[in-house]
Amino acid sequence: MTQFKTGDRVRCNRSTRGSTLTEGHLYVVRKVSPSGNSLSLEGINGSYFTSRFSLVTRPKPKTPITAIKVPTDDVMVVLTRYVKEELGIDATVDKVISSFTNSLELVFKEAA
Known part of the structure; x- marks a missing residue:
C-alpha cells in the first residue's frame, strides 16, 4: 500500500x-x-x-490553554511590582483577601 x-x-x-x-x-x-x-x-x-x-506531515494543532496553576509567591511578586511600578505605592503585597467582579483587594505587609 x-x-x-x-x-x-x-x-x-x-x-x-x-x-x-x-x-x-x-x-x-x-x-x-x-x-x-x-x-x-x-x-x-x-x-x-x-x-x-x-x-510532509502537518503538526497537530495545539490544544488551547484555558487554565494554569501559578505559585502564590510568584503572584505576590507580580502584584507587588504592579503596586510599586504602576500605582506608585511603596508597599509589598502580603495577601489577596477578596476578589470582586473586576478587582482584587490586596493587603500590604506594612502600611504604605
Whole structure:
C-alpha cells in the first residue's frame, strides 16, 4: 500500500537536470497511480515516481490553554511590582483577601 494519497503535501527529495520539479520544494498530490508507484501533482504535468518524494506531515494543532496553576509567591511578586511600578505605592503585597467582579483587594505587609 502506498504512503501517499490525494491532497497530501510532499517534498521533492530528488530532482534531475531539466526536470519540472525542484529539489526541496513542496507539492500537493493530485492523484496516486493504481499501483502506488507514481504521483501526479497539482499544477505540474506528468507523473513522477514516489521514491522521489517524502510525505510532509502537518503538526497537530495545539490544544488551547484555558487554565494554569501559578505559585502564590510568584503572584505576590507580580502584584507587588504592579503596586510599586504602576500605582506608585511603596508597599509589598502580603495577601489577596477578596476578589470582586473586576478587582482584587490586596493587603500590604506594612502600611504604605
